[in-house]
Amino acid sequence: xxxxxxxxxxxxxxxxxxxxxxxxxxxxxxxxxxxxxxxxxxxxxxxxxxxxxxxxxxxxxxxxxxxxxxxxxxxxxxxxxxxxxxxxxxxxxxxxxxxxxxxxxxxxxxxxxxxxx
Amino acid sequence: xxxxxxxxxxxxxxxxxxxxxxxxxxxxxxxxxxxxxxxxxxxxxxxxxxxxxxxxxxxxxxxxxxxxxxxxxxxxxxxxxxxxxxxxxxxxxxxxxxxxxxxxxxxxxxxxxxxx
Numbered sequence: 020x021x022x023x024x025x026x027x028x029x030x031x032x033x034x035x036x037x038x039x040x041x042x043x044x045x046x047x048x049x050x051x052x053x054x055x056x057x058x059x060x061x062x063x064x065x066x067x068x069x070x071x072x073x074x075x076x077x078x079x080x081x082x083x084x085x086x087x088x089x090x091x092x093x094x095x096x097x098x099x100x101x102x103x104x105x106x107x108x109x110x111x112x113x114x115x116x117x118x119x120x121x122x123x124x125x126x127x128x129x130x131x132x133x134x135x136x
Numbered sequence: 137x138x139x140x141x142x143x144x145x146x147x148x149x150x151x152x153x154x155x156x157x158x159x160x161x162x163x164x165x166x167x168x169x170x171x172x173x174x175x176x177x178x179x180x181x182x183x184x185x186x187x188x189x190x191x192x193x194x195x196x197x198x199x200x201x202x203x204x205x206x207x208x209x210x211x212x213x214x215x216x217x218x219x220x221x222x223x224x225x226x227x228x229x230x231x232x233x234x235x236x237x238x239x240x241x242x243x244x245x246x247x248x249x250x251x252x
Binding site: 069112 | 169176177178179180181184192225227229240241242243244245246248
């Protein structure tokens with residue numbers, strides 16, 4: 020069974036500062052992928068960044084970077100130069116094989132980020 | 137390209153009534169997912185289709201929930217009869233294929249269901 024844990028229900032960050040959102044995971048699969056999604060108040064899930072379990076380098080996408088520490092089973096999201104539009108829920112998710120032979124996403128409970136002007 | 141479309145965006149019903157949600161995935165996407173997101177939680181997969189076949193419905197409450205994907209394109213999720221605990225946002229997502237290691241799912245705007 021796969022599990023994603025996000026221990027920060029809410030976070031505050033000053034505009035233009037960097038913030039780290041924590042994510043730890045548990046899986047017995049040797050091959051898996053880790054995703055971060057942003058969910059604004061409008062409700063749509065927006066893909067931010069992906070890290071494969073065999074990727075040698077940490078993923079980066081613009082202001083987003085993923086601090087992947089495989090031995091510690093953590094995949095923290097770092098947002099640099101926070102903007103007011105970054106205020107939203109952030110979900111960490113893991114892609115792995117399901118018991119039915121397909122691939123699925125398992126989501127954490129999310130972290131609500133509030134950017135302060 | 138057009139994103140994942142869902143309708144309706146909002147629905148309010150009384151318990152024991154039935155309700156249906158519609159999803160149109162991104163053109164060419166073979167895999168379609170329905171998720172249930174209860175307030176304060178992350179999305180939970182209900183059912184996964186590959187083309188018009190069910191790949192996984194292990195978390196679908198089959199006594200009251202049903203879903204179909206005729207012709208491998210649009211999909212409908214139905215709840216009959218609804219219970220209070222079904223109040224949630226129902227998200228539809230699609231992806232090109234499940235086979236690739238990088239399986240980005242594209243989500244629709246969701247349908248917010250309130251059961252009174």
